[in-house]
Amino acid sequence: MEIDPQNIAFLPVYPLPAPHPPAEPYDLHRDAHTPLVIDNGSTNLRWGFATSDAPFTGLSAVAKYKERRTNKPLLLFGEAIDAESGAKSQTRTPWEGDVLLNFDALENALDYAFVHLGIDTPTVDHPVIMSERLCTPLHSRALTSELIFELYSVPKLTFSVDGVMSFYQNHLPTPNSPFTSDGLALSFNTNSTSVIPILNGKGIMSHVQRIPWGAAQSSEYLLKLIQLKYPTFPTRVTNLQTNWMLRTFCEFAPDYPSLLKSLKDPLNLRASEQIIQFPYVLPVQEEKTEEELARIAEKRKEQGKKLQEMAAKNRQEKLVQKENDLQYLLNLRDERGTESKRDWANKLQNEGFDNDAALDDTIKKLEAHVKRARKKEAGETIDEPMEDPTFPLVDVPDEELDEEGLKEKKKQKLLKAGFEARLQGWSNKLRGQQETLMSKIKERSRRKNALSDRKSAAAQARMKNIANLAADDRVPKKKRKGGGEDMFGADDADWQIYRKINIAAPSSDEEDDLIQLQAIEQKLLDHDPSFTLLHTHASITSQKSALVSAFRPAYEEGDVQGHTRIHLNTERYRVTEAYFSPSMAGVDTAGLGEVIQNILARFSEAEKGRLVSNVFLSGGPSQLPGLVPRLQNALRPILDPDMPINIVRAVDPALDAWKGMAAYAKTGEFDVNGVSKAEYEEWGGERVKRWWGGNRTGSSG
Secondary structure, rough: OOOHHHEEOOOOOOOOOOOOOOOOOOOOOOOOOEEEEEEEOOOOOEEEEOOOOOEEEEEEEEEEEEEOOOOOOEEEEEEHHOOHHHHHHHHEEOEEOEOOHHHHHHHHHHHHHHHHOOOOOOOOOOOOOEEEEEOHHHHHHHHHHHHHHHHOOOOOEEEEEEHHHHHHHHOOOOOOOOOOOOEEEEEEEOOOEEEEEEEOEEEEEOHHHHHHEOHHHHHHHHHHHHHOOOOOOOOOOOOHHHHHHHHHOOOOOOOOHHHHOOOHHHHHHHHEEEEOOOOOOOOOOOOOOOOHHHHHHHHHHHHHHHHHHHHHHHHHHHHHHHHHHHHHHHHHHHHHHOOOHHHHHHHHHHHHHOHHHHHHHHHHHHHHHHHEEEEEEOOOOOOOOOOOOOOOOOOOOHHHHHHHHHHHHHHHHHHHHHHHHHHHHHHHHHHHHHHHHHHHHHHHHHHHHHHHOOHHHHHHHHHHHHHHOOOOOOOOHHHOOOOOOOOOOHHHHHHHHHHHHHHOOOOOOHHHHHHHHHHHHHHHHHHHOOOOOHHHHHHHHHHHHHHHHHHOOOOOOOOOHHHOOOEEEEHHHHHOOOOHHHHOOOOOOOOOHHHHHHHOOOHHHHHHHHHHHOOEEEEEHHHHHOOHHHHHHHHHHOOOOOOOOOOOEOOOOHHHHHHHHHHHHEEEEEEEEOOOOOOOOOOOOOOOOOOOOOOOOOOOO
């Protein structure tokens, strides 16, 4: 199989984790009360002062680990966990899916962030703006507020929604001007995707909707598809690797059903694939001498010869048995005239026949089978010509025929109608036989493939036969230990068990089925005009084999490199299409297109136009190719044909939420919308002030 080397991608080699670069001196912010900006994402934690150009970023995960040499406890954060193999099993994240629940882990992560910024005071004397999930549970907000106010004693805390703040960063108003932009913000997160309508610079939080599908679910879905496609893949595929595949190779198809139709062509399917090469180790092959190779070849030749002889013997025994059965039935039929009708009926009943016709039909079939078998043994070709009758007068006009010709024409019409009816029945019967034989061949091939999977029932039965053969007690133990003569093969039963455990052993039944199938198909080709070469077993098998081979190419048994490759084709588009059809991945929820339609239905036509004229995409998954045309195709059918649609992506989808919070923290509005520590002590941790960039739940004012 030819593979384009440029179409093969290798797994990336991740460098060892390095410490975060040092922050600017804390003395610049010690008494300035510079706001702290924390983007608390479920994958990455981003932190920094509002005056910084960009945040510091680390994986939102911590691990408590005891160093073996010094026996000292260590607290590892982010990428540093990968530096200690023993710490990976102790990893914890603040998030459970899309809900903030593990506050011990959040506390450890914030400790690292504040220490890294150089804060060396007993309290954190800086106002904090922190992101939270859309429609976050009040319990999570209350515990987060308690942690920020009680442990760090911050003077003021503001919660914001990351999708709105990314929209704000990309539509910053001029200084001293209010924020009045319109748009439909689509925030693609790790565990969810949110749709937020924004009018006059205010998020309409009563109309927002969220679907439980994000990058984590897409990566898990891709992993399941790979495991289903390669159940015996020799290397473990990790979540980190599928995340890389998702970001690197997956893309949205503008029209997914049309794409699938085009991929039914094996050439298109091969053109769409991406190949990922996993690490492999070439096996150490033991070099054999020429004498050993010759001895092995001779042994295989003897085994093949033995199997051929056994198959010929079995065929001869079956033929003799059928000839005996035929002679017995012929003798039985000769007794028909010597018996009374009652005695003859009883004798037929005892032999398993209902009447004389059943006996004659069985004799006819046996004679045909014996005749065909004898010709096969003699090496003669088996042909059963079938001449079609002719009806020359059917197409002759009545004016050109005399009275006798008209009678003959009428007779030929009746004969032709009867012949065509019999031909149709004969053709249907042969087609049924063809389907039966193809099913037998397919089942035999399926079982043979199942034997290659050691977990299948067929493979386990084979191993059981091998174990029983190994435990054979026909040879005494003393003789075994003494290296007695190996008598395997002296008995034909040995070769029957060899046939069971040797999946490559030829089968006489398989040969007979193929010969019979070819004979049936040849008859249909000769006499049934509706049966063409495309309906033959060879054509059907080649078409299916070409498509299956393109979907998952097969490599030779000894090709270690090929067996450690993953071919991605339909999976590249199926995973991303789940954003619009989560049901295909087993998630019972509306897709992104349906959610947008439900939201737009709540607005007037004028407001719809303002929203769809600025469809804004943010979050890491929004960078996947093809998302903009896919959204265009989803929005156009639900809108007025003349209504313009404009879809834009954030300048920096990953960092714009933090930058938007930082920009907002430098405005005078930030001082008004935050909750002070005194207000927290009076209201509790669940309450926040209502403002255009925050959640509506638990808000006041």
